[in-house]
Amino acid sequence: MDVRTLGDLLDAVGGASVRLVTAPAGLTAPVTEALLYDAHAPFPRVPGALLLAVGVRPEDAGPVLAAAAEAGMTGVVLRGADGRAPDDVHGVALLSVDEDAAWHHVHLLLASAIGARPAPSAGGLGDLFALADAIAAAAGGATAVEDPRQRILAYSTVPGQPVDEDRRQGILGLQVPVSAENTEQYRRLFAADGPVRLPALRDGGLPRLAVAVRAGGETLGSVWVIDAGTLAPDAEDTLVQGASTAALLLLRARAARELARHLGDDLLRRLLEGTADAATAAQRLGLDGAVRVAAFVPDATASGPDAERTALRLLDVVRLQCEARYGRHACVLVDGVVYALLPAPGARHRALAEDIVARAGQALRVPVRAALGGTVPDVASAAESRADADLVLRVQGPDVPVATIDEARPRVVLLRLRELMAEHRELSADGAWRRVLSYDAEHGTDHARTLVCFFDAGCDMAGAAKRLAVHANTCRYRLRQVQRQLGVDLDDPDERLVLWLQLRTLAGLRPATR
Template identity: 80%
Template sequence: MNAPTLGDLLDVVGGPSLRLHTAPAGLSVPVTEALLHDAHAPLPRLPGALLLAVGVRAAGAGALVREAAAAGLAGVVVRGADGPAGEAEAHGIALLSVDEDTAWHHVHLLLASAIGARPAPSGSGLGDLGDLFALADAIAAAAGGATAVEDPRQRILAYSTVPGQPVDEDRREGILGLQVPASAENAEQYRVLFAADRPVRLPALTDTGLPRLAMPVRAGGETLGSVWLVDDGTLAPDAEDTLVQGASTAALLLLRARAARELARHQHDELLRRLLDGTADASTGALRLGLEGPVRVAAFVLDAAASLPDAERTALRLLDVVRLACEARYGRHACVLVDGVVYALLPAPGEHGGARHLRLAEDLTRRAGQALRVPVRAALGEVVPDVGAVADSRADADLALRALGPDLPVASVEQVRARVTLLRLTEVLGERRELSAGAWRRVLAYDDAHGTDYARTLACWFHAGCDMAGAARLLAVHPNTCRYRLKQVRRHVGIDLDDPDERLVLWLQLRTLAGLTGAGSPGVPGELNEASS
């Protein structure tokens, strides 16, 4: 089975969502499953599984860590920071933790999605699981053996519940974890099975195990999974024919389930896109997305300066990283990719100042940048009262994205309010003839015709608060030189620098339309300069 490693998992969901305390066996340990601890049942032997310590205090999890190590699990996840790291180190098992206020079902959903495993049936999103279970029961009754339906990665999608049919330990463990136990012998049997086009009889893997009769499930040449029968020697004479028919029906159900999932995902994404552009009904959107109360939009984008051979695919991977992190934090995903930008709706009840959302965005950009090997930038729009105003928060986030740069890869719109105001002013002034006309054009024209430097002198003087000595320092000239230049501006260009309104308009036009700043002053986004060219 092509399972992710512990290191892969941390690349995707590490950070505030999931913290690593110790990994004595290294980060290359494969992780195959996320299991919820059941205090009333023995731990299954599932090499590669992560055990979520439900109902166990972190400080008292030492015994559970020892049991998990004895069962061959990959690691234990506790809630809280004071877990038994020393105990885990001594027994060679990884120890991870999540925040105290994180719901276990959220953690399970996050890890199951990241690992690629399917959560429990009720939350899987596979609409036809009930039909698959009914099919498994029907095959078991007709063929005379316990039946399981699996996907290509040996995850158990459905299993029969016909009373009295013999089973072995492998089946019990598989059903308990919804995953076939991994082993070299198992891998070889799957290789043989997937190379066949008819039912295959496979020997027992252990002295106490039972043989199997298995059939691959295919559609149009694509392997969708497999159907397995436990063979205790009493299978019906036509068991192979029953299995062939059952595999054909399973293919139809799996294809239908896939289509239903894709349709649901498309509808969800389309609703979110319409909310973002302001064309969706707010009440319907809130109900279907499960978002009530204040929200804000976070926007994530790959650095445009990075050279990417497959930017579209990388953007889709960014969407996956953002979606998984949002699931970990909020238990749902409301993320969509639009024109290369990943938008996420973040619930914001009681949000003051945006510190929590900023931390999430900063962590996400860092981890996504490491996983994708390309810089990522993120911007937060303003908090709005409900999803009906999401378009306004999205507009804020889009503006804030444009104001970001290498010096500031993550920010809320409030943090870059001055920059985004200048961006909008640049657009408005440039679009209206009467607003783009004025003295700034005469100053630039005079400089071009006479080789003077009056426009930059004015910009530095404005930047210095109309202080002559300050402007002279920015220009690296004597104050008298600066004073002389301003006098000449009044004389040759006809600007009344004593009029505060004229000073304000001239400063704004030089700053936005001409892209001039005081020498040594903080830079502004390139778009301000590009807008005037």
């Protein structure tokens, strides 16, 4: 198993639950396991461990911190240590949990995260199947473990234990059959504090003994045992103990998934920034060959918490659709923009983006825009495709919900030219374009717009006049004034080109509508 670092652990469970007070050795210190402190037992000596200082107040934690440092531990967890940290933590990390936090819950949370593997795996289902077999053998009846949505996560395979048709159908589809009677049984089960005996739902069926699986007040699922009249006398106790173990396994599986997703998000974020190792990223993300970045952004009218919630919901929509289309997803939220790394070939990318924009717009009730960067040969060039997508978003109008870099190339080039010209004084400080704008400002003329329309019309006088909605002679007169009074040589193709670019990019004059 890969060794967790303190930083990995805080990324997985940090926030409101577990807070870092200080880390003298940094966030790369290894964390091997979580231990409960017992003042009446010998002090544990486990290098890299996190010690949960049960019964120790922050102001009295000095000796415990010193002993933890001597034992080579990575850190100590205290209740209510925020703002009450000892002056000397002896070089170990200090973490804080709430004053009313249950130590067994904190221990379960940390132990699950430390034991979680960074890569997706069976998600703890193998252990759940072993647990189901253990409960079935001890309680005397076929057993199933379910999640809160009545999906069957694991089931026992002990030979000779009676089952009924509901059991068979549930296992075949890994989903409990839906019925009004079934719904009522689940209502009773989740309202009870302990095991519940439930009658058979139909003729030929068998009754059940069931218990809810909970941790910290959260319902994680349930455990069901078929009662064919052969249950052991202590079956209820067995079920309660089994539910406690199931809670640990489900929390550990959740922590593994969350840690894997966090590490994947971080890897993708660094890949899009161009700082990740491409070979590692390709292997971890399962992307080999050409890729393309799609960027999705919600309407910018929302602000503050609403904008953050909208962006997170958009991320969920993009993830779901990418997983449905490709069987996996490589999506991340960065600065309010959701990026998806799509595998080639790219023929379906636009259709996928259009589908996501339509679905997200309905779900979020705000307009969503999508931009597709260029297809690049491998993930090592993903940052280039991301840069393309970002540029498309900048030039994309609200009336164009989906655009590719090829479609937006002319506007992107003008945008980059404007930025380049603005950075260099010799390209923007002086020149004919400034003389024209100054003259218009002083005399109330419209020479700059006339020039842009003339250039847009391919230097055709009639076409320019039509764009300006004036007579051709008026347009001709204005252009003669520009040449005579401002010294602009409209017969010079280089001067025409430079003047057109400066007026379009630096002055921001848009093409006139025909």
